[in-house]
Amino acid sequence: MPNKELKTYQKLSTIFYDLELENQETSKLALKFYLDYALNANGPILEPMCGTGRFLIPILQANLEIEGFDASEHMLNALIEKYKYISDKKAPVQKLFIQDFKSEKKYNLIFVPFGSWGLITDIEQSKLCLKNMYNHLNINGKLVLEIETINSVPSTCGTECFGAHTLNASSKITINTITSYNAQTQIFKSLCNYKLIKNNIVTKTEEELFEQYLYKNNELDEYLKESGFNNIQKFIDFKKSPAKDNNSAIIIYECTR
Template structure:
Protein backbone atom coordinates (compact mmCIF):
# COMPACT_ATOMS: atom_id res chain seq x y z
CA UNK A 1 0.00 0.00 0.00
CA UNK A 2 1.38 3.40 -0.96
CA UNK A 3 2.86 5.33 1.97
CA UNK A 4 1.39 2.98 4.58
CA UNK A 5 3.29 3.02 7.89
CA UNK A 6 3.34 -0.61 9.02
CA UNK A 7 4.67 -2.17 12.21
CA UNK A 8 8.41 -2.10 11.44
CA UNK A 9 8.19 1.35 9.89
CA UNK A 10 6.36 2.57 13.01
CA UNK A 11 9.00 1.02 15.29
CA UNK A 12 11.84 2.76 13.46
CA UNK A 13 9.91 6.03 13.31
CA UNK A 14 9.39 5.98 17.08
CA UNK A 15 13.08 5.33 17.71
CA UNK A 16 14.28 8.06 15.33
CA UNK A 17 11.55 10.65 15.95
CA UNK A 18 10.22 10.21 19.49
CA UNK A 19 9.29 13.89 19.87
CA UNK A 20 8.52 16.76 17.53
CA UNK A 21 11.32 19.22 16.69
CA UNK A 22 10.84 22.26 18.92
CA UNK A 23 10.79 24.84 16.12
CA UNK A 24 8.19 22.87 14.17
CA UNK A 25 6.06 22.21 17.25
CA UNK A 26 6.18 25.88 18.25
CA UNK A 27 5.13 26.87 14.74
CA UNK A 28 1.99 24.71 14.79
CA UNK A 29 1.20 25.55 18.41
CA UNK A 30 1.30 29.27 17.59
CA UNK A 31 -1.93 28.94 15.61
CA UNK A 32 -3.76 27.29 18.51
CA UNK A 33 -3.86 30.31 20.82
CA UNK A 34 -7.44 31.24 20.01
CA UNK A 35 -8.59 27.90 18.64
CA UNK A 36 -11.24 26.08 20.64
CA UNK A 37 -11.42 23.00 18.38
CA UNK A 38 -8.41 21.52 16.61
CA UNK A 39 -7.97 18.63 14.16
CA UNK A 40 -4.78 16.89 13.10
CA UNK A 41 -5.24 14.64 10.07
CA UNK A 42 -2.39 12.15 9.57
CA UNK A 43 -1.55 12.45 13.27
CA UNK A 44 0.58 9.30 13.23
CA UNK A 45 2.01 8.24 16.58
CA UNK A 46 1.19 11.58 18.15
CA UNK A 47 4.45 13.47 18.39
CA UNK A 48 2.46 16.67 17.76
CA UNK A 49 -0.97 15.65 19.05
CA UNK A 50 0.39 14.55 22.44
CA UNK A 51 2.08 17.89 23.29
CA UNK A 52 -1.05 19.71 22.08
CA UNK A 53 -3.02 17.66 24.62
CA UNK A 54 -0.43 18.38 27.30
CA UNK A 55 -0.94 22.09 26.62
CA UNK A 56 -4.61 21.64 27.51
CA UNK A 57 -5.87 22.02 23.94
CA UNK A 58 -9.02 20.38 22.58
CA UNK A 59 -7.59 18.31 19.74
CA UNK A 60 -8.74 15.33 17.71
CA UNK A 61 -6.80 13.36 15.14
CA UNK A 62 -7.00 10.54 12.67
CA UNK A 63 -4.66 8.34 10.68
CA UNK A 64 -4.86 5.45 8.24
CA UNK A 65 -2.08 3.53 10.01
CA UNK A 66 -3.47 1.46 12.88
CA UNK A 67 0.10 0.70 13.94
CA UNK A 68 0.85 4.39 14.37
CA UNK A 69 -2.37 5.03 16.27
CA UNK A 70 -1.65 2.10 18.61
CA UNK A 71 1.63 3.80 19.57
CA UNK A 72 -0.19 7.07 20.16
CA UNK A 73 -2.75 5.41 22.44
CA UNK A 74 0.01 3.83 24.52
CA UNK A 75 1.21 7.36 25.27
CA UNK A 76 -2.23 8.91 25.68
CA UNK A 77 -5.00 6.32 26.15
CA UNK A 78 -7.66 9.05 26.30
CA UNK A 79 -6.63 10.72 23.05
CA UNK A 80 -9.56 11.42 20.72
CA UNK A 81 -8.27 9.73 17.58
CA UNK A 82 -9.87 7.76 14.77
CA UNK A 83 -8.62 5.04 12.45
CA UNK A 84 -9.67 6.71 9.21
CA UNK A 85 -8.37 7.96 5.89
CA UNK A 86 -9.05 11.54 4.85
CA UNK A 87 -11.71 10.32 2.43
CA UNK A 88 -13.40 8.19 5.12
CA UNK A 89 -13.26 10.75 7.92
CA UNK A 90 -16.72 12.25 8.31
CA UNK A 91 -18.19 14.43 11.02
CA UNK A 92 -20.64 17.28 11.49
CA UNK A 93 -18.12 19.00 13.76
CA UNK A 94 -16.32 22.12 12.56
CA UNK A 95 -12.79 23.01 13.58
CA UNK A 96 -11.15 26.37 14.22
CA UNK A 97 -7.74 25.05 13.29
CA UNK A 98 -6.58 22.08 11.19
CA UNK A 99 -2.93 21.26 10.59
CA UNK A 100 -0.91 18.59 8.77
CA UNK A 101 2.74 18.43 9.85
CA UNK A 102 6.09 17.22 8.57
CA UNK A 103 5.36 17.70 4.88
CA UNK A 104 2.76 14.93 5.01
CA UNK A 105 0.59 16.75 2.44
CA UNK A 106 3.27 15.67 -0.02
CA UNK A 107 2.15 12.06 0.51
CA UNK A 108 -0.78 12.87 -1.78
CA UNK A 109 0.92 12.64 -5.14
CA UNK A 110 -1.73 13.52 -7.74
CA UNK A 111 -3.52 16.82 -8.36
CA UNK A 112 -6.85 15.05 -7.90
CA UNK A 113 -5.85 13.72 -4.47
CA UNK A 114 -4.48 17.06 -3.31
CA UNK A 115 -7.56 18.97 -4.44
CA UNK A 116 -9.82 16.46 -2.69
CA UNK A 117 -7.86 16.96 0.55
CA UNK A 118 -8.01 20.75 0.27
CA UNK A 119 -11.78 20.70 -0.33
CA UNK A 120 -12.28 18.34 2.63
CA UNK A 121 -10.24 20.56 4.96
CA UNK A 122 -12.15 23.67 3.85
CA UNK A 123 -15.43 21.87 4.53
CA UNK A 124 -14.29 20.91 8.07
CA UNK A 125 -13.26 24.45 9.05
CA UNK A 126 -15.34 27.03 10.87
CA UNK A 127 -16.01 30.28 8.99
CA UNK A 128 -12.80 31.93 10.18
CA UNK A 129 -10.83 28.71 10.68
CA UNK A 130 -7.29 28.13 9.40
CA UNK A 131 -5.68 25.19 7.65
CA UNK A 132 -1.88 25.05 8.02
CA UNK A 133 0.33 22.52 6.25
CA UNK A 134 3.74 21.96 4.70
CA UNK A 135 4.96 20.40 1.48
CA UNK A 136 8.45 19.51 0.29
CA UNK A 137 9.88 21.62 -2.53
CA UNK A 138 11.72 20.38 -5.61
CA UNK A 139 14.98 21.45 -3.91
CA UNK A 140 14.64 18.14 -2.03
CA UNK A 141 15.14 16.09 -5.20
CA UNK A 142 17.57 13.35 -4.21
CA UNK A 143 20.36 11.67 -6.15
CA UNK A 144 18.77 8.52 -7.60
CA UNK A 145 20.06 5.05 -6.80
CA UNK A 146 18.66 2.02 -8.59
CA UNK A 147 19.76 -0.60 -6.08
CA UNK A 148 18.67 -0.94 -2.48
CA UNK A 149 21.15 0.69 -0.10
CA UNK A 150 21.10 0.72 3.68
CA UNK A 151 19.79 4.07 4.90
CA UNK A 152 19.56 3.44 8.61
CA UNK A 153 20.05 0.83 11.32
CA UNK A 154 18.66 1.01 14.87
CA UNK A 155 18.37 -1.26 17.89
CA UNK A 156 14.89 -2.00 19.23
CA UNK A 157 13.96 -2.16 22.91
CA UNK A 158 14.16 -5.97 22.66
CA UNK A 159 17.73 -5.83 21.38
CA UNK A 160 16.87 -6.65 17.76
CA UNK A 161 18.51 -4.84 14.86
CA UNK A 162 16.14 -3.00 12.53
CA UNK A 163 17.48 -1.97 9.13
CA UNK A 164 15.96 0.28 6.48
CA UNK A 165 17.00 -0.18 2.86
CA UNK A 166 15.68 1.90 -0.01
CA UNK A 167 15.96 2.88 -3.65
CA UNK A 168 15.36 6.40 -4.97
CA UNK A 169 14.25 7.88 -8.27
CA UNK A 170 12.50 11.07 -9.35
CA UNK A 171 10.01 11.47 -12.20
CA UNK A 172 10.30 14.94 -13.69
CA UNK A 173 6.90 14.86 -15.42
CA UNK A 174 4.91 14.14 -12.23
CA UNK A 175 7.45 15.66 -9.77
CA UNK A 176 7.09 12.54 -7.64
CA UNK A 177 10.05 11.26 -5.65
CA UNK A 178 9.89 7.47 -5.23
CA UNK A 179 11.60 5.66 -2.37
CA UNK A 180 10.68 1.96 -2.42
CA UNK A 181 11.76 0.71 0.99
CA UNK A 182 12.35 -2.54 2.85
CA UNK A 183 12.46 -2.82 6.64
CA UNK A 184 14.29 -5.88 7.99
CA UNK A 185 14.28 -7.04 11.61
CA UNK A 186 17.17 -9.25 12.75
CA UNK A 187 17.77 -11.34 15.84
CA UNK A 188 21.52 -11.66 15.63
CA UNK A 189 22.15 -12.67 12.01
CA UNK A 190 18.69 -14.19 11.57
CA UNK A 191 16.08 -12.28 9.61
CA UNK A 192 12.84 -12.65 11.58
CA UNK A 193 10.57 -10.12 9.86
CA UNK A 194 10.54 -7.91 6.79
CA UNK A 195 8.17 -5.25 5.54
CA UNK A 196 7.99 -3.40 2.24
CA UNK A 197 6.82 0.18 1.86
CA UNK A 198 6.06 1.95 -1.41
CA UNK A 199 7.04 5.42 -0.19
CA UNK A 200 6.54 8.37 -2.53
CA UNK A 201 6.08 12.12 -2.15
CA UNK A 202 5.09 14.95 -4.47
CA UNK A 203 7.58 17.83 -4.65
CA UNK A 204 6.49 21.39 -5.48
CA UNK A 205 7.78 24.54 -7.06
CA UNK A 206 6.99 27.85 -5.38
CA UNK A 207 3.45 28.98 -6.20
CA UNK A 208 2.48 25.71 -7.82
CA UNK A 209 -0.27 25.00 -5.29
CA UNK A 210 -1.79 28.48 -5.34
CA UNK A 211 -4.49 27.85 -7.96
CA UNK A 212 -5.62 24.60 -6.33
CA UNK A 213 -5.86 26.27 -2.92
CA UNK A 214 -7.97 29.08 -4.39
CA UNK A 215 -10.13 26.63 -6.34
CA UNK A 216 -10.80 24.69 -3.10
CA UNK A 217 -12.38 27.81 -1.58
CA UNK A 218 -9.56 29.40 0.42
CA UNK A 219 -9.36 33.14 -0.17
CA UNK A 220 -6.50 34.22 2.10
CA UNK A 221 -3.20 32.35 1.87
CA UNK A 222 0.22 33.10 3.34
CA UNK A 223 3.42 31.27 2.44
CA UNK A 224 6.56 30.76 4.56
CA UNK A 225 9.78 28.84 4.06
CA UNK A 226 10.85 28.41 7.69
CA UNK A 227 9.14 27.71 10.99
CA UNK A 228 10.19 31.08 12.42
CA UNK A 229 8.88 32.75 9.22
CA UNK A 230 12.17 34.61 8.79
CA UNK A 231 13.77 33.03 5.73
CA UNK A 232 13.10 34.40 2.24
CA UNK A 233 11.03 32.32 -0.16
CA UNK A 234 13.33 31.56 -3.08
CA UNK A 235 14.84 28.75 -5.16
CA UNK A 236 16.68 27.45 -2.07
CA UNK A 237 13.52 26.93 0.00
CA UNK A 238 13.28 23.25 0.93
CA UNK A 239 9.96 23.49 2.79
CA UNK A 240 6.87 25.45 1.79
CA UNK A 241 4.53 26.26 4.68
CA UNK A 242 0.97 27.30 3.85
CA UNK A 243 -1.48 29.14 6.08
CA UNK A 244 -4.94 29.11 4.46
CA UNK A 245 -8.31 30.52 5.49
Protein backbone atom coordinates in the same frame (compact mmCIF):
# COMPACT_ATOMS: atom_id res chain seq x y z
CA MET B 1 -9.36 4.97 -3.63
CA PRO B 2 -10.23 4.51 0.04
CA ASN B 3 -11.86 1.53 1.77
CA LYS B 4 -8.57 -0.27 1.32
CA GLU B 5 -5.61 -0.79 3.58
CA LEU B 6 -2.68 1.62 3.53
CA LYS B 7 0.39 -0.30 2.34
CA THR B 8 2.92 2.02 3.95
CA TYR B 9 3.49 2.86 7.65
CA GLN B 10 3.27 -0.74 8.79
CA LYS B 11 4.79 -2.18 11.98
CA LEU B 12 8.55 -1.88 11.46
CA SER B 13 8.12 1.32 9.50
CA THR B 14 6.24 2.84 12.46
CA ILE B 15 8.92 1.83 14.99
CA PHE B 16 11.67 3.19 12.74
CA TYR B 17 9.70 6.42 12.14
CA ASP B 18 9.51 7.25 15.84
CA LEU B 19 13.15 6.34 16.52
CA GLU B 20 14.30 8.42 13.57
CA LEU B 21 12.45 11.55 14.65
CA GLU B 22 12.44 11.47 18.44
CA ASN B 23 15.71 13.32 19.07
CA GLN B 24 15.95 15.48 15.97
CA GLU B 25 16.37 19.20 16.53
CA THR B 26 13.82 19.97 13.77
CA SER B 27 11.23 17.84 15.60
CA LYS B 28 11.53 20.16 18.62
CA LEU B 29 11.27 23.28 16.44
CA ALA B 30 8.28 21.83 14.59
CA LEU B 31 6.53 20.97 17.86
CA LYS B 32 6.99 24.52 19.19
CA PHE B 33 5.71 25.89 15.87
CA TYR B 34 2.51 23.82 15.74
CA LEU B 35 1.87 24.04 19.49
CA ASP B 36 1.91 27.81 19.13
CA TYR B 37 -0.84 27.65 16.48
CA ALA B 38 -2.79 25.27 18.72
CA LEU B 39 -2.51 27.56 21.77
CA ASN B 40 -3.88 30.44 19.69
CA ALA B 41 -6.69 28.48 18.04
CA ASN B 42 -9.31 29.24 20.75
CA GLY B 43 -11.44 26.33 19.63
CA PRO B 44 -11.48 22.84 18.18
CA ILE B 45 -8.39 21.58 16.36
CA LEU B 46 -8.07 18.77 13.81
CA GLU B 47 -4.88 16.98 12.83
CA PRO B 48 -5.43 14.81 9.74
CA MET B 49 -2.65 12.21 9.15
CA CYS B 50 -1.65 12.53 12.82
CA GLY B 51 0.69 9.52 12.78
CA THR B 52 2.09 8.45 16.14
CA GLY B 53 0.98 11.68 17.81
CA ARG B 54 4.20 13.65 18.12
CA PHE B 55 2.10 16.83 17.79
CA LEU B 56 -1.33 15.61 18.85
CA ILE B 57 -0.24 14.23 22.24
CA PRO B 58 1.60 17.39 23.44
CA ILE B 59 -1.42 19.44 22.30
CA LEU B 60 -3.69 17.19 24.39
CA GLN B 61 -1.27 17.59 27.30
CA ALA B 62 -1.74 21.36 26.97
CA ASN B 63 -5.47 20.70 27.65
CA LEU B 64 -6.56 21.81 24.19
CA GLU B 65 -9.45 20.33 22.24
CA ILE B 66 -7.90 18.31 19.43
CA GLU B 67 -8.80 15.21 17.47
CA GLY B 68 -6.95 13.38 14.78
CA PHE B 69 -7.14 10.62 12.25
CA ASP B 70 -4.74 8.52 10.22
CA ALA B 71 -5.03 5.69 7.70
CA SER B 72 -2.33 3.54 9.35
CA GLU B 73 -3.46 1.22 12.12
CA HIS B 74 0.17 0.78 13.24
CA MET B 75 0.84 4.52 13.54
CA LEU B 76 -2.43 4.96 15.47
CA ASN B 77 -1.65 2.01 17.76
CA ALA B 78 1.70 3.62 18.62
CA LEU B 79 -0.14 6.87 19.43
CA ILE B 80 -2.72 5.05 21.58
CA GLU B 81 0.00 3.16 23.50
CA LYS B 82 1.90 6.41 24.24
CA TYR B 83 -1.28 8.16 25.34
CA LYS B 84 -2.11 5.35 27.80
CA TYR B 85 0.96 6.36 29.82
CA ILE B 86 -0.33 9.88 30.38
CA SER B 87 -4.10 9.59 30.48
CA ASP B 88 -6.96 7.25 31.39
CA LYS B 89 -9.03 8.77 28.62
CA LYS B 90 -9.49 7.28 25.16
CA ALA B 91 -7.19 8.90 22.62
CA PRO B 92 -9.36 11.13 20.38
CA VAL B 93 -8.25 9.51 17.13
CA GLN B 94 -9.75 7.29 14.46
CA LYS B 95 -8.55 5.23 11.54
CA LEU B 96 -9.55 7.04 8.39
CA PHE B 97 -8.30 8.02 4.96
CA ILE B 98 -8.27 11.78 4.50
CA GLN B 99 -10.22 11.26 1.26
CA ASP B 100 -13.11 9.89 3.39
CA PHE B 101 -13.12 12.52 6.15
CA LYS B 102 -16.57 13.91 6.99
CA SER B 103 -17.77 15.51 10.19
CA GLU B 104 -20.64 17.63 11.46
CA LYS B 105 -18.04 19.52 13.48
CA LYS B 106 -16.10 22.57 12.32
CA TYR B 107 -12.63 23.50 13.50
CA ASN B 108 -10.69 26.67 14.27
CA LEU B 109 -7.43 25.08 13.19
CA ILE B 110 -6.59 22.21 10.86
CA PHE B 111 -2.90 21.41 10.47
CA VAL B 112 -0.98 18.82 8.44
CA PRO B 113 2.76 18.82 9.20
CA PHE B 114 5.79 17.14 7.70
CA GLY B 115 5.06 16.79 3.99
CA SER B 116 2.21 14.35 4.68
CA TRP B 117 -0.05 16.19 2.23
CA GLY B 118 2.19 14.93 -0.60
CA LEU B 119 1.16 11.37 0.30
CA ILE B 120 -2.06 12.21 -1.54
CA THR B 121 -0.28 11.50 -4.81
CA ASP B 122 -3.26 12.15 -7.12
CA ILE B 123 -3.51 15.90 -7.64
CA GLU B 124 -7.27 15.86 -8.26
CA GLN B 125 -7.75 14.08 -4.92
CA SER B 126 -5.47 16.64 -3.29
CA LYS B 127 -7.72 19.45 -4.57
CA LEU B 128 -10.87 17.68 -3.32
CA CYS B 129 -9.24 17.19 0.08
CA LEU B 130 -8.27 20.89 0.26
CA LYS B 131 -11.88 21.87 -0.44
CA ASN B 132 -13.01 19.38 2.19
CA MET B 133 -10.63 20.90 4.77
CA TYR B 134 -11.98 24.35 3.84
CA ASN B 135 -15.56 23.17 4.40
CA HIS B 136 -14.64 21.84 7.87
CA LEU B 137 -13.16 25.12 9.08
CA ASN B 138 -15.05 27.78 11.00
CA ILE B 139 -15.10 31.24 9.39
CA ASN B 140 -11.62 32.75 10.01
CA GLY B 141 -10.40 29.26 10.92
CA LYS B 142 -6.84 28.46 9.82
CA LEU B 143 -5.32 25.73 7.70
CA VAL B 144 -1.59 25.19 8.23
CA LEU B 145 -0.11 22.82 5.71
CA GLU B 146 3.50 21.78 5.23
CA ILE B 147 4.53 20.45 1.82
CA GLU B 148 7.76 19.20 0.33
CA THR B 149 8.72 20.72 -3.00
CA ILE B 150 10.55 19.49 -6.09
CA ASN B 151 13.70 20.94 -4.46
CA SER B 152 13.54 18.31 -1.72
CA VAL B 153 14.76 15.42 -3.91
CA PRO B 154 17.80 14.14 -1.98
CA SER B 155 21.26 14.21 -3.58
CA THR B 156 21.45 10.46 -2.85
CA CYS B 157 18.43 9.82 -5.13
CA GLY B 158 19.05 6.72 -7.26
CA THR B 159 21.63 5.18 -4.93
CA GLU B 160 21.02 2.57 -2.26
CA CYS B 161 21.01 3.96 1.30
CA PHE B 162 21.16 2.24 4.66
CA GLY B 163 20.06 3.25 8.15
CA ALA B 164 19.73 1.59 11.55
CA HIS B 165 18.42 2.21 15.05
CA THR B 166 19.16 0.26 18.21
CA LEU B 167 16.10 -0.97 20.08
CA ASN B 168 17.90 -2.56 23.04
CA ALA B 169 21.13 -4.47 23.83
CA SER B 170 20.20 -7.38 21.54
CA SER B 171 17.90 -5.87 18.89
CA LYS B 172 18.06 -3.34 16.13
CA ILE B 173 15.97 -2.28 13.21
CA THR B 174 17.53 -1.52 9.83
CA ILE B 175 16.36 0.07 6.62
CA ASN B 176 17.63 -0.19 3.02
CA THR B 177 16.17 2.23 0.52
CA ILE B 178 16.37 2.83 -3.20
CA THR B 179 14.87 6.11 -4.29
CA SER B 180 13.80 7.56 -7.64
CA TYR B 181 12.18 10.75 -8.87
CA ASN B 182 10.11 11.32 -12.01
CA ALA B 183 10.22 15.03 -12.93
CA GLN B 184 7.20 14.66 -15.26
CA THR B 185 4.85 13.19 -12.69
CA GLN B 186 6.58 14.95 -9.75
CA ILE B 187 6.44 11.65 -7.85
CA PHE B 188 9.28 10.72 -5.51
CA LYS B 189 9.49 7.00 -4.73
CA SER B 190 11.41 5.12 -2.10
CA LEU B 191 11.43 1.34 -2.00
CA CYS B 192 12.13 0.56 1.67
CA ASN B 193 13.20 -2.75 3.17
CA TYR B 194 13.03 -2.95 6.95
CA LYS B 195 14.61 -5.71 9.03
CA LEU B 196 14.17 -6.46 12.72
CA ILE B 197 17.37 -8.14 13.92
CA LYS B 198 17.58 -9.93 17.28
CA ASN B 199 20.88 -11.47 18.38
CA ASN B 200 22.16 -11.08 14.81
CA ILE B 201 19.19 -13.04 13.39
CA VAL B 202 16.63 -11.39 11.12
CA THR B 203 13.29 -12.09 12.83
CA LYS B 204 10.97 -9.93 10.74
CA THR B 205 11.13 -8.11 7.42
CA GLU B 206 8.86 -5.59 5.80
CA GLU B 207 8.84 -3.93 2.39
CA GLU B 208 7.06 -0.73 1.49
CA LEU B 209 6.87 1.49 -1.54
CA PHE B 210 6.70 5.06 -0.26
CA GLU B 211 5.34 7.53 -2.85
CA GLN B 212 5.09 11.28 -2.43
CA TYR B 213 3.96 14.06 -4.76
CA LEU B 214 6.45 16.94 -4.68
CA TYR B 215 4.91 20.35 -5.38
CA LYS B 216 6.36 23.07 -7.58
CA ASN B 217 7.02 26.15 -5.49
CA ASN B 218 3.88 28.11 -6.39
CA GLU B 219 1.67 25.21 -7.35
CA LEU B 220 -0.34 24.87 -4.16
CA ASP B 221 -1.11 28.63 -4.05
CA GLU B 222 -3.54 28.18 -6.96
CA TYR B 223 -5.21 25.11 -5.49
CA LEU B 224 -5.71 26.86 -2.16
CA LYS B 225 -7.27 29.88 -3.88
CA GLU B 226 -9.54 27.61 -5.99
CA SER B 227 -10.72 25.97 -2.73
CA GLY B 228 -11.67 29.40 -1.34
CA PHE B 229 -8.78 30.05 1.05
CA ASN B 230 -7.72 33.65 1.82
CA ASN B 231 -4.77 35.39 3.47
CA ILE B 232 -2.32 32.86 2.07
CA GLN B 233 1.11 33.15 3.69
CA LYS B 234 4.14 30.97 2.88
CA PHE B 235 7.08 30.20 5.16
CA ILE B 236 10.21 28.18 4.49
CA ASP B 237 11.01 27.24 8.09
CA PHE B 238 9.70 27.15 11.65
CA LYS B 239 10.97 30.70 12.26
CA LYS B 240 8.38 31.80 9.68
CA SER B 241 10.97 33.12 7.22
CA PRO B 242 8.90 34.19 4.21
CA ALA B 243 9.14 32.14 1.00
CA LYS B 244 10.73 34.68 -1.35
CA ASP B 245 12.28 32.57 -4.09
CA ASN B 246 11.68 29.14 -5.62
CA ASN B 247 14.49 27.25 -3.93
CA SER B 248 13.01 25.97 -0.71
CA ALA B 249 12.71 22.23 -0.04
CA ILE B 250 9.68 22.77 2.19
CA ILE B 251 6.91 25.35 2.28
CA ILE B 252 4.57 25.85 5.22
CA TYR B 253 1.29 27.45 4.15
CA GLU B 254 -0.94 29.35 6.54
CA CYS B 255 -4.32 30.43 5.18
CA THR B 256 -7.83 31.15 6.41
CA ARG B 257 -11.44 30.40 5.53
